Amino acid sequence: MTCTDANMARPHDPSRSSGSATTIKPREPRPYLNGPCIVESIGSSPQRAVRATPGVSSARRRRGAISGRAGRTPVDPGDGKLTILPFEKLTRATQRKKLRSLAFDCLECHGVIAGDIRLLQFEDNAVYLVEAGDARYVLRMSVRDGRSPQEQCSELEWMESLIAEKAIIAPKPVYARPDRKVSVHARPGWPEAVTTAMFEWIPGKVSPGSLNGRMAEELGRVTAKLHEHAMNYRTPADFSRPEWGHAEIFDHGAAALSPLARERLSAAEQALLAQVRKTVRDRLPERTAAEWGLIHADLHRGNIVVTPEGDVAVIDFDDCGPGYYMLDVATVLSSFLRSCKAADYPEFAASYSRGYRSVRDFPSSAGLLNEFLVMRDTIILNFILGSANQAVMEWGPARAKGILGLMRDYLNTGRYPGYLNLAHIS
Numbered sequence: 001m002t003c004t005d006a007n008m009a010r011p012h013d014p015s016r017s018s019g020s021a022t023t024i025k026p027r028e029p030r031p032y033l034n035g036p037c038i039v040e041s042i043g044s045s046p047q048r049a050v051r052a053t054p055g056v057s058s059a060r061r062r063r064g065a066i067s068g069r070a071g072r073t074p075v076d077p078g079d080g081k082l083t084i085l086p087f088e089k090l091t092r093a094t095q096r097k098k099l100r101s102l103a104f105d106c107l108e109c110h111g112v113i114a115g116d117i118r119l120l121q122f123e124d125n126a127v128y129l130v131e132a133g134d135a136r137y138v139l140r141m142s143v144r145d146g147r148s149p150q151e152q153c154s155e156l157e158w159m160e161s162l163i164a165e166k167a168i169i170a171p172k173p174v175y176a177r178p179d180r181k182v183s184v185h186a187r188p189g190w191p192e193a194v195t196t197a198m199f200e201w202i203p204g205k206v207s208p209g210s211l212n213g214r215m216a217e218e219l220g221r222v223t224a225k226l227h228e229h230a231m232n233y234r235t236p237a238d239f240s241r242p243e244w245g246h247a248e249i250f251d252h253g254a255a256a257l258s259p260l261a262r263e264r265l266s267a268a269e270q271a272l273l274a275q276v277r278k279t280v281r282d283r284l285p286e287r288t289a290a291e292w293g294l295i296h297a298d299l300h301r302g303n304i305v306v307t308p309e310g311d312v313a314v315i316d317f318d319d320c321g322p323g324y325y326m327l328d329v330a331t332v333l334s335s336f337l338r339s340c341k342a343a344d345y346p347e348f349a350a351s352y353s354r355g356y357r358s359v360r361d362f363p364s365s366a367g368l369l370n371e372f373l374v375m376r377d378t379i380i381l382n383f384i385l386g387s388a389n390q391a392v393m394e395w396g397p398a399r400a401k402g403i404l405g406l407m408r409d410y411l412n413t414g415r416y417p418g419y420l421n422l423a424h425i426s
Contacts, residue, residue, distance in 0.1 A: 220355025244323030254386025
């Protein structure tokens with residue numbers, strides 16, 4: 001399967017669909033839609049910046065909303081020659097302007113003529129809400145340190161299977177062509193080619209601060225159904241996703257390897273993380289089929305949607321890959337521990353546990369919840385310490401300092417916030 005062009009859109013209710021990805025018919029034929037839809041660097045592609053686009057106002061074209069020159073920022077160094085300022089050197093406001101311009105190109109490549117787009121998030125990925133007539137989509141653009149096109153295709157394939165088999169409610173991929181899943185766009189001065197995917201939009205309440213008993217049980221069932229599906233899912237031969245084991249999180253993570261992390265961590269903090277790394281490694285279980293398989297890997301409350309019908313949907317599979325099933329459980333518990341009232345957490349955890357066990361038993365490593373909670377916070381620490389993103393730096397340092405304090409307490413007590421004996425919860 002060629003993996004270079006695709007559409008992803010609104011999260012989808014699998015009970016209302018056959019599960020196959022939606023294909024959007026291009027509004028009108030485009031020469032570049034006959035190929036793999038890789039937008040080449042400026043100078044080697046058609047003059048798309050001046051092409052009139054049906055359905056797009058001349059005012060928008062004058063504003064640069066549709067432009068093939070999204071990454072080109074000419075700078076005169078004083079010798080009369082124009083150079084291209086690297087994307088990372090641009091101000092955040094200019095980066096967002098460039099991303100918006102490229103987003104319209106990406107949408108057109110996917111066969112979508114958008115009425116308007118709104119930036120929802122810009123960290124490693126830029127994520128837009130797309131309004132296109134009566135339809136709403138999510139456009140995800142991997143700007144830096146993103147997953148490869150093949151990894152993103154594998155992500156969409158698993159999501160298609162989850163939807164087709166009605167395992168959970170998840171975003172439904174929407175493709176411009178059946179043989180294209182993601183699009184890749186190269187721009188001069190950008191840190192890497194931008195890979196884009198689109199999803200259907202799932203309406204509902206995103207990032208609930210807490211859930212009542214019924215909804216917490218439902219979230220437990222959804223988590224268990226996702227794991228149950230993963231245990232039976234046969235990955236294609238070219239399936240490729242990042243792994244979430246000890247080595248990948250601790251030994252190969254930014255906290256251990258990034259030059260930025262070394263600048264930000266004191267010698268004592270680096271020694272602390274080295275001791276945490278060893279302690280967790282010595283306690284983790286073997287990677288057996290009962291413990292290890294495909295997981296969501298980012299199942300925090302920001303990726304939970306409560307639909308208008310009262311169902312629980314899961315979004316953002318960008319981090320999915322092989323890992324310990326208990327890491328997903330730890331991620332859910334850690335996230336809601338931070339958002340709900342302390343007195344409400346045991347009740348939430350009990351309801352979540354009942355829901356999970358109504359579908360399948362917890363893995364035998366459930367007793368190691370402390371270690372999986374540490375692993376989850378190490379993933380967050382890696383993200384913060386390896387990031388140069390301005391938005392991350394607004395909240396990241398304080399969060400990192402808090403995590404380091406919790407890890408220090410963990411080494412002293414063997415306990416981590418959020419731990420409960422799941423086997424004894426009724």
